[in-house]
Amino acid sequence: xxxxxxxxxxxxxxxxxxxxxxxxxxxxxxxxxxxxxxxGNPSMIRSVLKKFNSKYINRLTIIPxxxxxxxxxxxxxxxxxxxxxxxxxxxxxxxxxNAQACVSAGNTGALMGLSKLVLKPINGIDRPALTTFLxxxxxxxxxxxxxxxxxxxxxxxLVQFAIMGTVLSEQIVGIxxxxxxxxxxxxxxxxxxxxxxxxxxxxxxxxxxxxxxxxEANDLLAGKTDVIVCDGFIGxxxxxxxxxxxxxxxxxxxxSEEKNTIYCYVIExxxxxxxxIFFKKFIQLNPDRYNGAYLVGLHNTVIKSHGGANQHAFTKxxxxxxxxxxxxxxxxxxxxxxxxxxxxxxxx
Amino acid sequence: xxxxxxxxxxxxxxxxxxxxxxxxxxxxxxxxxxxxxxxGNPSMIRSVLKKFNSKYINRLTIIPxxxxxxxxxxxxxxxxxxxxxxxxxxxxxxxxxNAQACVSAGNTGALMGLSKLVLKPINGIDRPALTTFLxxxxxxxxxxxxxxxxxxxxxxxLVQFAIMGTVLSEQIVGIxxxxxxxxxxxxxxxxxxxxxxxxxxxxxxxxxxxxxxxxEANDLLAGKTDVIVCDGFIGxxxxxxxxxxxxxxxxxxxxSEEKNTIYCYVIExxxxxxxxIFFKKFIQLNPDRYNGAYLVGLHNTVIKSHGGANQHAFTKxxxxxxxxxxxxxxxxxxxxxxxxxxxxxxxx
Numbered sequence: 001x002x003x004x005x006x007x008x009x010x011x012x013x014x015x016x017x018x019x020x021x022x023x024x025x026x027x028x029x030x031x032x033x034x035x036x037x038x039x040g041n042p043s044m045i046r047s048v049l050k051k052f053n054s055k056y057i058n059r060l061t062i063i064p065x066x067x068x069x070x071x072x073x074x075x076x077x078x079x080x081x082x083x084x085x086x087x088x089x090x091x092x093x094x095x096x097x098n099a100q101a102c103v104s105a106g107n108t109g110a111l112m113g114l115s116k117l118v119l120k121p122i123n124g125i126d127r128p129a130l131t132t133f134l135x136x137x138x139x140x141x142x143x144x145x146x147x148x149x150x151x152x153x154x155x156x157x158l159v160q161f162a163i164m165g166t167v168l169s170e171q172i173v174g175i176x177x178x179x180x181x182x183x184x185x186x187x188x189x190x191x192x193x194x195x196x197x198x199x200x201x202x203x204x205x206x207x208x209x210x211x212x213x214x215x216e217a218n219d220l221l222a223g224k225t226d227v228i229v230c231d232g233f234i235g236x237x238x239x240x241x242x243x244x245x246x247x248x249x250x251x252x253x254x255x256s257e258e259k260n261t262i263y264c265y266v267i268e269x270x271x272x273x274x275x276x277i278f279f280k281k282f283i284q285l286n287p288d289r290y291n292g293a294y295l296v297g298l299h300n301t302v303i304k305s306h307g308g309a310n311q312h313a314f315t316k317x318x319x320x321x322x323x324x325x326x327x328x329x330x331x332x333x334x335x336x337x338x339x340x341x342x343x344x345x346x347x348x
Numbered sequence: 349x350x351x352x353x354x355x356x357x358x359x360x361x362x363x364x365x366x367x368x369x370x371x372x373x374x375x376x377x378x379x380x381x382x383x384x385x386x387x388g389n390p391s392m393i394r395s396v397l398k399k400f401n402s403k404y405i406n407r408l409t410i411i412p413x414x415x416x417x418x419x420x421x422x423x424x425x426x427x428x429x430x431x432x433x434x435x436x437x438x439x440x441x442x443x444x445x446n447a448q449a450c451v452s453a454g455n456t457g458a459l460m461g462l463s464k465l466v467l468k469p470i471n472g473i474d475r476p477a478l479t480t481f482l483x484x485x486x487x488x489x490x491x492x493x494x495x496x497x498x499x500x501x502x503x504x505x506l507v508q509f510a511i512m513g514t515v516l517s518e519q520i521v522g523i524x525x526x527x528x529x530x531x532x533x534x535x536x537x538x539x540x541x542x543x544x545x546x547x548x549x550x551x552x553x554x555x556x557x558x559x560x561x562x563x564e565a566n567d568l569l570a571g572k573t574d575v576i577v578c579d580g581f582i583g584x585x586x587x588x589x590x591x592x593x594x595x596x597x598x599x600x601x602x603x604s605e606e607k608n609t610i611y612c613y614v615i616e617x618x619x620x621x622x623x624x625i626f627f628k629k630f631i632q633l634n635p636d637r638y639n640g641a642y643l644v645g646l647h648n649t650v651i652k653s654h655g656g657a658n659q660h661a662f663t664k665x666x667x668x669x670x671x672x673x674x675x676x677x678x679x680x681x682x683x684x685x686x687x688x689x690x691x692x693x694x695x696x
Contacts, residue, residue, distance in 0.1 A: 240564055
């Protein structure tokens with residue numbers, strides 16, 4: 001059985017090795033092919049590993065790093081002095097051929113900048129984008145990008161996101177000729193910000209993209225489109241707004257302030273039973289379940305985990321990376337893009 | 349009993365007089381002091397009124413208008429040729445002293461521009477903002493603005509919104525020394541767009557504002573702050589994202605694809621019972637219930653209804669206008685602002 005090697009930035013995110021090391025053990029249990037390179041402070045990693053006494057220790061290697069890029073660091077500055085950081089070393093392991101993908105819960109801007117610097121974007125892409133798959137009401141999935149890698153985007157960057165989103169929808173969700181929409185505050189062409197209107201004009205001229213116009217945020221989960229394109233600021237706000245609302249919804253099922261009577265016991269049971277029906281529909285909107293956003297537009301797989309991810313959530317992000325390598329997603333995006341670009345010169 | 353006179357733009361929104369005329373009858377039933385001036389196409393209004401044969405007809409006056417500003421019109425263009433439109437005439441009725449407030453479900457940009465032109469902003473305010481009150485997890489309410497009146501905002505505009513939000517939280521929600529936060533994609537000072545960082549710097553220097561820094565979108569409903577400030581594009585996207593998620597949540601309780609067996613009958617009853625518990629918590633996040641956003645920063649009350657509002661939702665918007673007039677909200681904002689400004693010269 002051929003190994004699949006992932007480099008994990010164990011120092012990134014709110015909890016570092018405390019969460020990421022046990023998550024790697026959980027992932028090793030789930031994927032027999034997986035080998036993990038744990039990049040970080042060796043003594044911190046070892047002290048967590050000791051607690052677990054895992055049988056998968058032979059599929060783990062500790063790669064020492066000296067420093068960490070914190071969430072407070074300005075990406076441009078952090079990248080300049082990134083040489084000995086866990087994030088940089090994890091990415092360099094891909095470049096040197098020692099790992100096939102990387103997972104990090106660290107500083108989003110730095111991860112995006114370093115990935116671009118170390119791994120290089122695919123031909124035709126200026127800047128990689130963060131993307132995920134939103135479950136929608138019609139039981140399918142919508143590709144949404146960018147989720148925060150690029151705070152301010154030009155019209156042509158949004159067009160590139162539309163192309164990458166199309167490829168992801170085709171290759172991962174399995175949609176033939178997927179519909180693409182730009183997120184905006186109205187459906188009329190005159191609405192919104194300049195970059196969105198500019199992207200709309202260009203997209204209307206690209207025959208290989210099935211552009212359907214603007215979509216409003218109240219239709220994000222309605223399944224009206226297969227790909228939703230927005231800048232990283234809007235994407236991040238939108239996803240976190242959903243997360244906040246879903247957390248409030250889930251809290252209804254989790255909390256109980258009632259006293260312990262037989263009546264309450266029955267109610268708790270009905271709540272539990274109902275929450276099962278509910279979860280069936282919302283399982284993938286629960287942030288613990290959908291954790292792991294693809295950084296697309298690079299020659300290799302880089303997965304960004306939520307900074308506050310717990311163990312199970314980080315495991316999900318590792319599994320995403322495994323799937324991306326197994327399905328050869330970056331290669332497929334590059335192939336499809338080069339086809340599109342050969343038909344579509346001077347499209348932006 | 350002294351009358352309270354509202355001018356209603358009956359031609360705005362997706363449904364026009366069909367929804368707005370019955371909504372006015374519903375509001376007249378709820379508020380004995382209310383008198384409505386129905387601005388619009390007289391024959392269309394009369395044909396709807398005929399169907400209802402209401403006993404409140406003596407508290408209604410039809411004010412003829414010749415044209416309508418559509419949602420597709422560019423605000424700047426629409427305003428130039430607005431002379432005979434229902435929206436303009438409704439606002440002029442306030443200016444001439446014939447009405448105390450206006451409610452419209454029409455083009456947001458045009459309503460904002462025309463209100464500014466006809467009614468003038470309060471001293472110290474460059475541009476009015478759309479605002480509403482979000483219920484939060486700690487059973488209070490958060491003032492959020494702007495929701496779409498100003499798509500692009502400078503740092504100093506965001507500061508003005510922070511001041512207006514503070515006054516609204518004090519005067520309407522009843523919070524003493526309310527906390528104010530800027531919506532951003534991280535909590536660190538270096539995060540986000542230039543205008544947000546600039547506003548943050550200014551807000552730190554204003555002692556009469558209790559500025560607590562950035563808030564992320566997953567905490568919108570967490571009750572961590574009393575006022576949330578953002579530009580109109582972000583505000584609109586955020587509110588509509590919430591609306592979309594809530595609609596999906598509510599659909600779980602409303603739809604049933606099961607067949608009609610005794611088992612399903614029992615399930616439907618439990619769903620109904622559970623939805624009651626659920627609604628109790630979420631009633632104010634249901635778009636039909638929270639309809640009606642204040643356009644604040646003007647000398648008079650202007651309420652913007654959701655374009656797709658149904659009858660009950662539009663009635664809610666009328667009731668908002670009644671409350672604003674009764675509580676003298678615009679006057680209180682102006683008073684508080686002039687106090688703040690006299691202490692705080694050159695703050696932006």
